[in-house]
Amino acid sequence: MASLRALECLVAVADSGSITQAARMLHSSQPAVSHQLAALERETRTALIRREPRGVKLTPAGRAAVTDARRAIEAAASAVRLARAAGDATGGSLRLACAQSLTVSMLAPVIRDWHRRYPQVAISLRESAVPGELLGLIDSDEVDILLVPGPVSERYTTTPVTEEEIVLTAPGNHRLAQLPSVTLNDLDGVQLVHFAADNGLSGWLDRSLTRAGVRPETVMRTSVTAAAPQLAAAGLGVAVTPISAVSAGLPGAIRSFSPRWIRQLIAVSPGALDPLAARFVTSLSTRGVRVPRDVKAQLSDSDAPGSPK
Amino acid sequence: MASLRALECLVAVADSGSITQAARMLHSSQPAVSHQLAALERETRTALIRREPRGVKLTPAGRAAVTDARRAIEAAASAVRLARAAGDATGGSLRLACAQSLTVSMLAPVIRDWHRRYPQVAISLRESAVPGELLGLIDSDEVDILLVPGPVSERYTTTPVTEEEIVLTAPGNHRLAQLPSVTLNDLDGVQLVHFAADNGLSGWLDRSLTRAGVRPETVMRTSVTAAAPQLAAAGLGVAVTPISAVSAGLPGAIRSFSPRWIRQLIAVSPGALDPLAARFVTSLSTRGVRVPRDVKAQLSDSDAPGSPK
DNA sequence: GATCTGCGATAGGATTTGCGAATGGCTTCG
DNA sequence: CGAAGCCATTCGCAAATCCTATCGCAGATC
Numbered sequence: 001m002a003s004l005r006a007l008e009c010l011v012a013v014a015d016s017g018s019i020t021q022a023a024r025m026l027h028s029s030q031p032a033v034s035h036q037l038a039a040l041e042r043e044t045r046t047a048l049i050r051r052e053p054r055g056v057k058l059t060p061a062g063r064a065a066v067t068d069a070r071r072a073i074e075a076a077a078s079a080v081r082l083a084r085a086a087g088d089a090t091g092g093s094l095r096l097a098c099a100q101s102l103t104v105s106m107l108a109p110v111i112r113d114w115h116r117r118y119p120q121v122a123i124s125l126r127e128s129a130v131p132g133e134l135l136g137l138i139d140s141d142e143v144d145i146l147l148v149p150g151p152v153s154e155r156y157t158t159t160p161v162t163e164e165e166i167v168l169t170a171p172g173n174h175r176l177a178q179l180p181s182v183t184l185n186d187l188d189g190v191q192l193v194h195f196a197a198d199n200g201l202s203g204w205l206d207r208s209l210t211r212a213g214v215r216p217e218t219v220m221r222t223s224v225t226a227a228a229p230q231l232a233a234a235g236l237g238v239a240v241t242p243i244s245a246v247s248a249g250l251p252g253a254i255r256s257f258s259p260r261w262i263r264q265l266i267a268v269s270p271g272a273l274d275p276l277a278a279r280f281v282t283s284l285s286t287r288g289v290r291v292p293r294d295v296k297a298q299l300s301d302s303d304a305p306g307s308p309k
Numbered sequence: 310m311a312s313l314r315a316l317e318c319l320v321a322v323a324d325s326g327s328i329t330q331a332a333r334m335l336h337s338s339q340p341a342v343s344h345q346l347a348a349l350e351r352e353t354r355t356a357l358i359r360r361e362p363r364g365v366k367l368t369p370a371g372r373a374a375v376t377d378a379r380r381a382i383e384a385a386a387s388a389v390r391l392a393r394a395a396g397d398a399t400g401g402s403l404r405l406a407c408a409q410s411l412t413v414s415m416l417a418p419v420i421r422d423w424h425r426r427y428p429q430v431a432i433s434l435r436e437s438a439v440p441g442e443l444l445g446l447i448d449s450d451e452v453d454i455l456l457v458p459g460p461v462s463e464r465y466t467t468t469p470v471t472e473e474e475i476v477l478t479a480p481g482n483h484r485l486a487q488l489p490s491v492t493l494n495d496l497d498g499v500q501l502v503h504f505a506a507d508n509g510l511s512g513w514l515d516r517s518l519t520r521a522g523v524r525p526e527t528v529m530r531t532s533v534t535a536a537a538p539q540l541a542a543a544g545l546g547v548a549v550t551p552i553s554a555v556s557a558g559l560p561g562a563i564r565s566f567s568p569r570w571i572r573q574l575i576a577v578s579p580g581a582l583d584p585l586a587a588r589f590v591t592s593l594s595t596r597g598v599r600v601p602r603d604v605k606a607q608l609s610d611s612d613a614p615g616s617p618k
Numbered sequence: 619g620a621t622c623t624g625c626g627a628t629a630g631g632a633t634t635t636g637c638g639a640a641t642g643g644c645t646t647c648g
Numbered sequence: 649c650g651a652a653g654c655c656a657t658t659c660g661c662a663a664a665t666c667c668t669a670t671c672g673c674a675g676a677t678c
Contacts, residue, residue: 002389004313004381005665020625032666034626039664044389046396050580051626053674057450059583060403061395068388072313075381079374080311080353086370087355094369141366271359274368314636329654338638343656345636360655362645 002043004076007069009036010048014066018055040065089279091120096280097137098147099200100129101225102265105244106162107147110283121276129200138270145277147284149204150264159267159281162288166261167299169229169246170238170253177253184212184257191237192216196223205240229254243299248292256299311352313385316378318345319357323375327364349374398588400429405589406446407456408509409436410534411574414553415471416456418599419592430585438509447579454586456593458513459573467575468582468590473598475570476608478538478555479547479562486562493521493566500546501525505532514549538563552608557601565608574598 012022013033023030041048048062058066085091098107103125111123126143128134131152137143138156152158168187170177176186187209195202202221209216219237222228225245232239233252242263246254267273267281321331322342332339350357357371367375395401407416412434420432435452437443444461446452461467477496479486485495496518504511511530518525528546531537534554541548542561551572555563576582576590 001313001317001382002385003664004310004385007385007388008310018625029667030626031628031668034628035665038627040389044392044396046392047583048392050583052580053625055625057579059395060401060453060585061392061583064395064401065388065392068384068391072381072384072388073310075377075384076311076313076316079316079377079381080349082377083353083355083357083370083374086368086373087353092369092373144369270366271361274356274359274370276369312635327654328656339655340639340657341637347656362654364654 006036006040089276093122097126097143146268150266168255169232181258188214191219193228193239194218196221254298315345315349398585402431406435406452455577459575471597474552477564478541490567497523500528502541502548503527503530505530563607
């Protein structure tokens with residue numbers, strides 16, 4: 001295989017019309033360039049340049065080679081340039097996957113930011129509601145970062161991204177709306193706006209309730225996460241959702257659990273985070289989960305964080 | 310600059326998912342590949358692969374690099390392939406120039422042959438009637454082969470291609486048509502179908518006549534070389550042209566000069582002929598100037614070749 | 619017409635690079 | 649717990665690369 005160095009020499013000679021000047025251009029010596037050209041001619045088994053007393057000219061064979069030689073040099077330079085760009089997180093491609101419920105509240109704004117700030121970074125996103133499927137994407141190296149509610153199996157390397165609170169939504173005149181905060185046990189027997197089976201929160205909510213030993217009464221199921229608080233506030237009952245699912249101006253009551261019910265959101269990656277992925281996770285962390293001001297206002301008082309299970 | 314070898318290693322590793330297998334694929338040893346990758350990572354200042362116990366995976370940076378790495382390898386291979394093709398005359402580009410009058414009779418058929426036989430060879434052709442301009446194309450390296458009637462200045466390297474006879478054309482009942490062959494002196498005072506100034510043969514013919522001290526009477530001038538014999542045969546007078554300008558079935562007499570008047574056609578090239586050019590010149594030589602059978606038949610007798618000046 | 623100048627090829631020696639065998643650490647599999 | 653697979657590292661050697669110096673050649677110069 002021809003060495004890139006030799007092709008560089010050929011191009012430089014083609015551009016300068018002289019081996020000596022080409023050497024200067026390449027910060028090398030004249031015999032070195034001469035030697036490289038000789039090697040290239042040995043490989044192609046053809047004269048590429050015509051030696052003349054006043055410099056050199058390309059032969060037809062040399063002309064034929066020099067075009068692709070330029071291409072090769074440019075492509076090689078581009079390869080390391082792209083790699084370097086990916087290294088300092090200003091370029092490259094990033095393949096994301098996340099639990100469906102996180103797309104709107106977490107990923108979308110950050111992805112939009114990145115598209116604006118680093119247009120050279122190509123971000124792709126896959127979603128799923130099935131945890132096993134998501135982790136499979138990591139195993140099969142189809143994805144660089146996976147965002148899911150934690151925890152996951154120990155064998156994956158994870159990075160905590162942020163946390164979001166689980167809150168209760170109810171009509172303003174609901175019994176539970178009168179309390180400053182509620183406990184999980186308060187949910188026993190209440191009418192609950194649940195999630196449809198194709199929504200990832202469905203299984204998660206069932207597991208959480210079962211673990212706590214409370215049995216609410218499911219009055220309906222919705223596939224749309226953000227619809228649950230709306231339906232609850234409309235009078236159907238109560239809803240239990242991540243706070244990100246509560247939209248601003250909700251006409252109902254929003255209450256924290258006591259103790260606070262926090263869901264960890266983690267980034268799963270194959271091996272250590274590479275620079276590009278690390279920077280993206282940092283972006284996610286610092287931005288966190290956006291909570292509308294008026295929603296936050298309803299959750300003023302109770303302090304001690306913790307997990308209810 | 311990244312070496313091609315390193316890029317090859319990256320590609321092989323990307324394809325095989327393992328350094329060891331990549332080494333096998335490259336007919337190399339595992340440490341060699343490992344070393345090349347390390348060098349590449351040193352240059353890009355980024356991890357390109359993720360070392361895992363069960364082989365390696367590309368990092369986003371590695372993915373970003375591998376595409377252009379492939380391009381670079383392919384382009385480099387293509388460069389030597391093209392050069393080699395030009396070397397054995399099966400590819401490349403050939404820039405021709407010729408005296409206008411030679412295009413139809415000499416070049417066109419051979420170019421057509423080459424287009425059919427070596428479609429990979431791109432042939433370009435420039436024409437001119439001004440000898441100085443043509444030789445300038447050689448000087449400025451704009452042309453690989455120049456085809457002109459000889460001789461030219463000693464400082465050019467030339468290759469004889471073929472020769473063509475200069476013949477006289479006249480109406481069948483013309484005085485000169487009664488002779489088996491004519492001499493240059495016979496042209497003194499005859500009515501001559503001459504060439505327009507933009508035809509290269511014009512100056513040549515004038516010089517030839519002046520040198521011989523004969524002064525025919527110009528009855529008309531045409532720009533179209535092949536028209537001169539036609540006009541002469543039609544009764545206007547006589548014409549003096551290369552035999553290639555005489556088309557088949559001409560309704561008139563065609564006579565050799567005595568001694569034979571031969572015009573050398575030579576190929577001028579910058580320096581020695583490279584393989585592609587050499588082969589083309591050979592094609593020109595072996596094909597020679599096509600003379601229609603019936604035209605040749607009229608030139609039966611006289612033998613001794615020579616030049617009249 | 620003798621000399622000078624610029625260019626490319628060649629020779630020789632120092633340096634660098636590239637490579638392969640051997641080794642060790644690590645993980646997974648049986 | 650041993651075997652096997654994979655990668656990094658070390659070490660020594662061979663080859664390629666490069667540089668300095670020199671030669672040969674053909675125009676350019678005066």
